[in-house]
Amino acid sequence: AQRVTQPEKLLSVFKGAPVELKCNYSYSGSPELFWYVQYSRQRLQLLLRHISRESIKGFTADLNKGETSFHLKKPFAQEEDSAMYYCALKAWGQGGKLIFGQGTELSVKP
Amino acid sequence: EPEVTQTPSHQVTQMGQEVILRCVPISNHLYFYWYRQILGQKVEFLVSFYNNEISEKSEIFDDQFSVERPDGSNFTLKIRSTKLEDSAMYFCASSPLVTGWGQFFGPGTRLTVL
DSSP states (O other): OOEEEOOOSEEEEETTSOEEEOOEEEOSSOOEEEEEEEOTTSOOEEEEETTTTOOBTTBEEOOBTTTTBOOEEESSOOGGGOEEEEEEEEOTTSTTOEEEOOOEEEEEEO | OOOOEEEOSEEEEOTTOOEEEEEEOOTTOOEEEEEEEOTTSOOEEEEEEETTEEEEEOTTOOTTEEEEOOSSSOEEEEESSOOGGGOEEEEEEEESSSSSSOOEEOOOEEEEEO
């Protein structure tokens, strides 16, 4: 079964601390993985794609096929990073639907 | 930067009524999607649409639901006879390609069924 698991509903850190938001997936083929961010009262915004291996707003994520993980990391959290973060998997050849995790609320305290 | 737009932002309806949720995808995108998020739950896929036909639909997308691209710019989701459990945030998304790209989401329509 295709599934995305984000084990933490809420992650609270202080400004300047490192952040790691966990994402594990279950999929038999080669998935495409994404991180989306939703700031308060705003739309879901694409943050990262595993294919591009880019760093956006200081966030990075590496696909680990052995551990079936795609954790989101940032070395120094900022207050403006406070938001909901969703990990999503796109299955190949199935119309491109995204399968979302439950989301993790990141709260960065001053 | 172009964005997906959705109207209305909030729709209140009585159980059993028909509703149409409207979306304008990004103009050069070819793949269109509807998702929904019931309060406190995860975002769930409803349907994908390409080349004027449904390419995939979920178990949620039963005969009460339909989608249409009536005029080459709008993309609509119709619920024929709403139920209380249809109350949710409905998101439209579009993508230029089916692989290699993320999907770009609209701001959502909050549907409340009374």
